[in-house]
Amino acid sequence: MAKDVNVIIQIETPTPRLGFGKPLILGSAATAKPYKTYLDLATVKADYGETTEEYKAAAAIWAQGDYAPAEIAIARQKTGTEPETVSDVLERLLKEDWYFLITTTTTQSDVDEFAAAIEADDTREYFTRASDLAVVSALKAKGYSRTTVFYHTTITNYPEAALIGRVGSAPVGSVTWKFMYLQGIEPLDITNTNLNEIHTAGAITYVTKAGRNQTSEGKTLSGEWIDVIHSKDYIRFNIEYAIQILFADSDKVSFDNTGIAQLESVTRNVLRQAFQQKMIAQDNDGLPLYGTNFKRRSEVDPADRAQRKYNGGEFWFELAGAIHETTIRGVIRK
Known part of the structure; x- marks a missing residue:
């Protein structure tokens, strides 16, 4: 299937719509x-x-x-x-x-x-x-x-x-296997x-x-968690899909800071949904652990601008994961 949007996610280990349940x-x-x-x-x-x-x-x-x-x-x-x-x-x-x-x-x-x-x-x-x-x-x-x-x-x-x-x-992301x-x-x-x-x-x-x-x-053969692969695919596909729709529904997404902000907004919307579905973790204050960094027009290689290719968008998130085992220690006080 031809597409103009390609999202690449690497799983960083610490030191029509696709039917994702079908x-x-x-x-x-x-x-x-x-x-x-x-x-x-x-x-x-x-x-x-x-x-x-x-x-x-x-x-x-x-x-x-x-x-x-x-x-x-x-x-x-x-x-x-x-x-x-x-x-x-x-x-x-x-x-x-x-x-x-x-x-x-x-x-x-x-x-x-x-x-x-x-x-x-x-x-x-x-x-x-x-x-x-x-x-x-x-x-x-x-x-x-x-x-x-x-x-x-x-x-x-x-x-x-x-x-x-x-x-x-x-x-996706709401359950462990x-x-x-x-x-x-x-x-x-x-x-x-x-x-x-x-x-x-x-x-x-x-x-x-x-x-x-x-x-x-709940692991695959490699030892990776099934829900991690599922979540990764969900986020990648939905960012690609949402940005492709943005392109299709807009007369033009301008190669300026306004157009770049549109790409970033769509990306953040998908990450926000992923957080709500418990794919993405929260910090001690309950705030979602994800972020984006989209280069402004002035920071983009002029050769890319000439080719109408924006390659300056990045995002990150921390997986929420799940607790599969626990050790809880107790003390008896006399």
């Missing part, structure tokens, strides 16, 4: 099927019978009740004679409106190809499942920050789809040692803590 289920069969949006399980059943993998994944998503997304998308990759490659199928699907990719295949080579392609695209996230930690470890070695693996001994009921159904459609109850998924009866092995391999899983069933962690 999952795409991608199956495979001898005949391809195009991207299609569904609003309920009954309409999925009309195209994909109850015994199909696509239906099972959709059922896992919508089993999460009120937390589930209002709509999902499903498509099929062509296999067999003259099959679609991962590159081919994603080329047609990346033009569509979705954010989370779920594939029905768990074949290691397929998963690796999809993970690599999603990493290279840098705009979406891929969720997959595995019942073999060796497979997870092999994926982790690639350092994928946009792929999350859900480990479970039972993967036929799509635990990763259930997780997306439970969390994915919440306002740990501690989540998943309808239809049984917790693993494992020791802390077993759980540590799963996390070390790079996966997350489903366990019982304090009598409650919940997801064990």
Whole structure:
């Protein structure tokens, strides 16, 4: 898709509108099927019978009740004679409106190809499942920050789809992906040692803590937090989108301090919304920790002005994050 706005965000570790909660289920069969949006399980059943993998994944998503997304998308990759490659199928699907990719295949080579392609695209996230930690470890070695693996001994009921159904459609930045109850998924009866092995391999899983069933962690294969990637993508896209709309709705955005101020104002509006959705932290006085620095016309390279390219805008923010563990000390006084 052609665009005139490019926003680049680096995650700084201390010393039409894209559907950011919309999952795409991608199956495979001898005949391809195009991207299609569904609003309920009954309409999925009309195209994909109850015994199909696509239906099972959709059922896992919508089993999460009120937390589930209002709509999902499903498509099929062509296999067999003259099959679609991962590159081919994603080329047609990346033009569509979705954010989370779920594939029905768990074949290691397929998963690796999809993970690599999603990493290279840098705009979406891929969720997959595995019942073999060796497979997870092999994926982790690639350092994928946009792929999350859900480990479970039972993967036929799509635990990763259930997780997306439970969390994915919440306002971006408002939730963490740990501690989540998943309808239809049984917790693993494992020791802390077993759980540590799963996390070390790079996966997350489903366990019982304090009598409650919940997801064990909220990280991608690289160890990055899922909500950090989600928030980064949301902010980048919305700044690009808002400025593109500014260009389209204005007779001209002048290359002067007034026009530059318009770009900065749009950027700050997106950051303000991100703060309200709890993506961005606040200081001790409750003020949002973000800022912008847009060079004035006189500070811009004359060569850029001649080309009508403004490259002098910068912004920063501190992620709010979430508390996943705590140690609280007490003292008994006599």
